[in-house]
Amino acid sequence: xxxxxxxxxxxxQKLLIVEDDQSVxxxxxxxxxxxxxxxxxxxxxxxxxxxxxxQSYPIVISDIYxxxxxxxxxxxxxxxxxxxxxxxxxxxxxSMETVMAATEGGAFEYLAKPFEMAHMIDTIKRAEKSLDxxxxxxxxxxxxxxxxxxxxxxxxxxxxxxxxSLVAPTDATVLIEGxxxxxxxxxxxxxxxxxxxxxxxxxxxxxxxxxxxxxESELFGTLKGAYTGADRDRMGVFEAAAGGTVFLDEIGDIDxxxxxxxxxFLQEREVRPLGSSRPKKVxxxxxxxxxxxxxxxxxxxxxxxxxxxxxNVVRLTVPPLCERPSDIPLLVxxxxxxxxxxxxxxxxxxxxxxxxxxxxxxPGNIRQLQHMVERLAILAPGGRIxxxxxxxxxEQMDSRxxxxxxxxxxxxxxxxxxxxxxxxxxxxxxxxxxIERKTLYRKLEKMGL
Ligand SMILES: Nc1ncnc2c1ncn2[C@@H]1O[C@H](COP(=O)(O)OP(=O)(O)OP(=O)(O)O)[C@@H](O)[C@H]1O
Ligand SMILES: [Mg+2]
Numbered sequence: 225x226x227x228x229x230x231x232x233x234x235x236x237q238k239l240l241i242v243e244d245d246q247s248v249x250x251x252x253x254x255x256x257x258x259x260x261x262x263x264x265x266x267x268x269x270x271x272x273x274x275x276x277x278x279q280s281y282p283i284v285i286s287d288i289y290x291x292x293x294x295x296x297x298x299x300x301x302x303x304x305x306x307x308x309x310x311x312x313x314x315x316x317x318x319s320m321e322t323v324m325a326a327t328e329g330g331a332f333e334y335l336a337k338p339f340e341m342a343h344m345i346d347t348i349k350r351a352e353k354s355l356d357x358x359x360x361x362x363x364x365x366x367x368x369x370x371x372x373x374x375x376x377x378x379x380x381x382x383x384x385x386x387x388x389s390l391v392a393p394t395d396a397t398v399l400i401e402g403x404x405x406x407x408x409x410x411x412x413x414x415x416x417x418x419x420x421x422x423x424x425x426x427x428x429x430x431x432x433x434x435x436x437x438x439x440e441s442e443l444f445g446t447l448k449g450a451y452t453g454a455d456r457d458r459m460g461v462f463e464a465a466a467g468g469t470v471f472l473d474e475i476g477d478i479d480x481x482x483x484x485x486x487x488x489f490l491q492e493r494e495v496r497p498l499g500s501s502r503p504k505k506v507x508x509x510x511x512x513x514x515x516x517x518x519x520x521x522x523x524x525x526x527x528x529x530x531x532x533x534x535x536n537v538v539r540l541t542v543p544p545l546c547e548r549p550s551d552i553p554l555l556v557x558x559x560x561x562x563x564x565x566x567x568x569x570x571x572x573x574x575x576x577x578x579x580x581x582x583x584x585x586x587p588g589n590i591r592q593l594q595h596m597v598e599r600l601a602i603l604a605p606g607g608r609i610x611x612x613x614x615x616x617x618x619e620q621m622d623s624r625x626x627x628x629x630x631x632x633x634x635x636x637x638x639x640x641x642x643x644x645x646x647x648x649x650x651x652x653x654x655x656x657x658x659i660e661r662k663t664l665y666r667k668l669e670k671m672g673l
Contacts, residue, residue, distance in 0.1 A: 243287045451498070
């Protein structure tokens with residue numbers, strides 16, 4: 225295509241913008257007109273669907289949360305009218321479900337607000353290019369959209385949702401990297417649940433906590449008589465998970481000797497149980513996770529480079545919570561709602577409480593935040609989580625290991641409350657109280673319970 229033609233095309237290229245926020249709409253129209261596009265802008269799904277009935281647009285840009293209908297409805301209508309239509313969705317409230325629905329509906333791109341106009345223009349240019357190329361790379365369909373379990377709308381989380389939705393339907397090996405508590409296992413489960421393997425098992429294996437000598441039989445299985453004490457055949461995880469997904473957690477902890485065997489498995493997809501001479505084909509997908517810098521282990525000669533490449537087909541790096549503080553309010557509300565429901569409480573979150581949580585750095589990431597909200601939902605004085613309650617809880621969490629026995633005098637009442645909330649489950653209660661289970665037993669004894 226010659227450049228003049230392209231310019232001419234663009235002059236005729238009509239973009240439809242659907243955005244209810246007037247200032248965003250005006251900014252977009254102005255910027256895009258300056259870029260030489262001819263733009264039509266509407267502020268409701270009603271008007272959008274109306275236009276789409278009358279005319280086909282090559283590119284539609286729509287907000288997601290609009291009125292009683294959403295940008296997903298706009299997406300569906302636009303693509304029904306014109307299957308080649310490139311739809312760019314944008315939202316400040318992205319979620320796993322909206323990204324999934326967008327992917328499923330064949331959205332061209334999904335932009336988290338706020339975005340730079342330059343980024344929007346780049347996206348439109350890419351969309352134009354894709355219109356020139358035959359539009360045959362359909363987004364993979366996903367059948368079962370799960371209930372919300374992952375929350376977070378920060379651009380970084382939206383990137384993660386996108387990767388999940390693209391990679392889930394494939395059989396690609398995925399490596400998930402991230403600090404402790406960032407949600408690696410949850411992501412692995414999401415990948416499984418949105419894959420064709422969803423009805424088959426998802427089996428997590430914590431490679432870090434299984435003795436190296438046992439890992440092989442755990443994964444590959446053992447035949448009766450393979451060693452003294454092997455009194456029956458034991459199926460390995462890879463075989464037990466047939467058709468499903470095996471989640472190899474803490475992959476960086478696998479010892480060098482076993483790494484070669486794992487590599488062979490990933491290449492051949494065959495298991496040979498201990499004591500057997502016949503390999504068996506198994507169909508499993510492998511998702512691995514690590515909170516270590518495996519590249520560094522590779523450089524130090526502690527991790528095989530070839531295995532690293534094998535695992536690293538798709539790499540997903542989960543950012544620590546401190547790099548996406550905008551997700552904190554959403555997560556806190558989400559967990560609080562969950563615990564209020566579970567414990568039948570009506571604990572309220574006060575502004576100062578949220579602020580204190582936003583100011584904390586969360587070295588234990590989402591898991592730490594979740595535990596803290598659970599604790600506060602149960603223990604916050606007067607059923608109100610305010611700044612003081614949060615700071616006190618943070619202090620206690622920080623010093624948990626060193627001073628596990630310094631609960632205040634009101635502790636007996638706290639303990640009763642927590643036990644009631646956990647239906648007498650003492651390990652859960654100990655966790656929420658931030659003390660060892662043994663300590664809790666001792667205290668209960670003292671309390672005469
Ligand atoms: N985006 C999220 N939305 C809601 N809950 C989340 C999210 N991410 C993680 N969680 C919750 O936080 C907890 C920790 O997540 P998960 O076990 O997946 O972390 P991890 O990265 O595997 O941690 P580790 O490295 O310590 O094993 C879980 O209870 C999980 O459900
Ligand atoms: Mg984990």
